[in-house]
Amino acid sequence: MNVFELEQVSYVPNDHHVLDEIIMTVPAGDYLTITGPSGSGKSTLLRLLASLLTPTSGQLNFMGQPQSSYDKPTYRKRVSYCFQQPTLFGETVQDNLAFPFTIRGLPFDQLAASAALDKVDLTDRTLTQPIVELSGGEKQRVALIRNLMFPPEVLLLDEVTAGLDKETKTIVHRLIDDYHRQQLTILSVTHDDSELASATNMIEIRDGRLEGQHD
């Protein structure tokens, strides 16, 4: 089963060739890393897959069906995108971890939140902490488990370890590896050598084109 099938997917807003005729398939359970120079279109590719942008041409299938045939909120709960520089919202960490519950019409599960915080070496004392007091590494970890409060089928990670110290990087990589072992499909934009080593596949994007792809 392929999670994603892309046929000549392009993103060309106002004649600006951001992504050009991408052809690729991502099998279920894959851990795919995406590399390439800054401005080459990596974030754009992830945002297309997350349905946060719509291809200007081409065919993008998720689980064998056109992406456009899915209800957006449902789709985005299945394909979860973690931003390059995430912003936490509200006042406290709990506001952020409660949001996935709120949008599902469920009461906030404090035990689940504590368990999630524990996985990234944060204590449940963090829950009541104002977000302005968090360090960059703490924010990034809260943002990541916000995407994982209800595990999606696909996790799209946009340079989530860039700029983190070595220790925090290890914590985040351990979490990602954990989810990969549980058959979660992961696409990760990264320049980190150790992450490239633990991935199962790798692609490179240059100037909006997939390296090694010929037309």
Place this chain on the structure above:
Amino acid sequence: MTNLIVSPLALSFAVTLVVIALIINWHERIGLEKDIIVGVIRAVIQLTVVGYVLTYVIKLDRGWLTGGMVAIILLNAAYNAGKRANKMPHAFIISGLALLVATGLTLCLLLVVGTIKFTPSQVVPITGMIASNAMIAIGLAYRSLAASFHDQRQAILERLALGATMKQAASKLVRQAIRMGMAPTIDSAKTVGLVSLPGMMSGLIFAGINPTKAIMYQIMVTFMLLAATSIGSVIACYLMYPQYFNQDLQLNHEF
């Protein structure tokens, strides 16, 4: 109402008051002289024209003419409120609809319970009061929405990425905008009589009406403005915020 007479001569002496404002402006180099002069001339011309039109409408006392005046007031208010939502699509239609419902409901209620009668001398000024307050409320709400969608763009994107519906992604900002629209009316309801004697009440007392009677009218006005500004802000905000999204539930780029 015979104990108050403002003669044209008396009024022209009042021009000295405008001259004081002009001298202050000139002396302090505030630079609003032109605006003051334009404002004064416009006020005189507009009010004179409206005065003659109202006299005619009240004398004729025809239902269709009264309705026509109400329609003109609403269209003007919708145009002005829409301008404050600069560049947003459908701003005029949305503002018009919000104003129509807000003014219509409030006016109908006042007519049904018999607080006012369907005569031009009552319906036209009341409509003007309701529509102008609702217009200001809607304009403030639009400005708050635009500022929030700009400042909190990344937070909205994050919520959408987590699978929020349009309403779940924006409800905080919409509520804030409605609050902003209603704030002046609520503030003035709190201080009415203490800080300001509002226009209608002052006018009635000025014109020789018994203050206790004038107060009854002012209480009615306060209630109806609370109703009108809340109805207007709610409708305008709930119709306007989806304009910030495209059909794929993404944030529009232009705004």
